[in-house]
Amino acid sequence: MDRVSLSEFELIARYLSRPAAAERGDVVVGNGDDCAVLAPSPGHQLAISVDTSVVDVHFPHDAPPAAIGHRSLAVALSDLAAMGARARWCCMALTLPAANAEWLAAFAEGFRALAARSGCELIGGDVTRGPLTIGVTVHGELPAGQALRRSGARKGDLIAVTGYPGRAVAGLARWQRGERESGHPLLEAYLRPEPRLAAGEALRGLASSAIDISDGLLSDLRHVLMASGLGARIDIDALPLATPLRASLDLDEVREQVLNGGDDYELLVTLAASDLAEAQRRLAPLHLPLTPIGRIIEGEGIEGVPPRHLGRSGWDHFPEIAS
Numbered sequence: 001m002d003r004v005s006l007s008e009f010e011l012i013a014r015y016l017s018r019p020a021a022a023e024r025g026d027v028v029v030g031n032g033d034d035c036a037v038l039a040p041s042p043g044h045q046l047a048i049s050v051d052t053s054v055v056d057v058h059f060p061h062d063a064p065p066a067a068i069g070h071r072s073l074a075v076a077l078s079d080l081a082a083m084g085a086r087a088r089w090c091c092m093a094l095t096l097p098a099a100n101a102e103w104l105a106a107f108a109e110g111f112r113a114l115a116a117r118s119g120c121e122l123i124g125g126d127v128t129r130g131p132l133t134i135g136v137t138v139h140g141e142l143p144a145g146q147a148l149r150r151s152g153a154r155k156g157d158l159i160a161v162t163g164y165p166g167r168a169v170a171g172l173a174r175w176q177r178g179e180r181e182s183g184h185p186l187l188e189a190y191l192r193p194e195p196r197l198a199a200g201e202a203l204r205g206l207a208s209s210a211i212d213i214s215d216g217l218l219s220d221l222r223h224v225l226m227a228s229g230l231g232a233r234i235d236i237d238a239l240p241l242a243t244p245l246r247a248s249l250d251l252d253e254v255r256e257q258v259l260n261g262g263d264d265y266e267l268l269v270t271l272a273a274s275d276l277a278e279a280q281r282r283l284a285p286l287h288l289p290l291t292p293i294g295r296i297i298e299g300e301g302i303e304g305v306p307p308r309h310l311g312r313s314g315w316d317h318f319p320e321i322a323s
């Protein structure tokens, strides 16, 4: 693998890492040495996750570079949100087919803007030549012992979801049809998903389990059910349906998008029914609805969903291995 040593990359690395690491006391040594050296907050635990975004697998090659930068960080931050962690630091492994200063500047701006808004400092990076691939490792902090885990669901808990899943897959379909309307809510949902970091933190101590919806609502719910050793009953009529979805498709297609779409990065949580009102109150300042869509029940599997929506089990990168 070629090492890339073009000055653009160094410029971009510097550009990405604004504001200077020295401004933050938790970054003892930042970008530019062999390793970053960090000072975690006393009494906290680290939450760490990595995500890889590959061109034409995770995003279309003609997506706006700023959206690719935003998205590659957003999907990683979403995992911190799902644990209830506060974002602190990130590293990027960037593989590029060629140096294009204009593309890089836009990509860096998309990444940097979300990083700055999330309090997530870029503390290291690596650039190589090859097919466009962005690997992002995120580090977050949690008060010791307070991580929201997939395994915590209890029999009788409500199942609730933030926001309006299903918009991203509808946006991707529009993009693939050649629609480029700037600012369209469905295109935005796909291109610039918003990691629910503040919601994850707000639900700490209240949610019994949590996961982010990356593969699809049903698919990710199954992960919670497997980890918790329980089943679920979904109220199909309770699914939150985004207005632009209802406007464009029949109800069955909308439900399919909500249940199996993926890529929205909303949070799916379980919690005691008596805690729902408090959870909704905590999310109100974020203008983020939290909609109960079912219950955790004894047993296994998912009840209440018509079989036509159960056929898919979510995104599988290696179907030839599974079959």
Ligand SMILES: [Mg+2]
Pocket: 078, 079, 082, 211, 212, 214
């Ligand atoms: Mg996740």
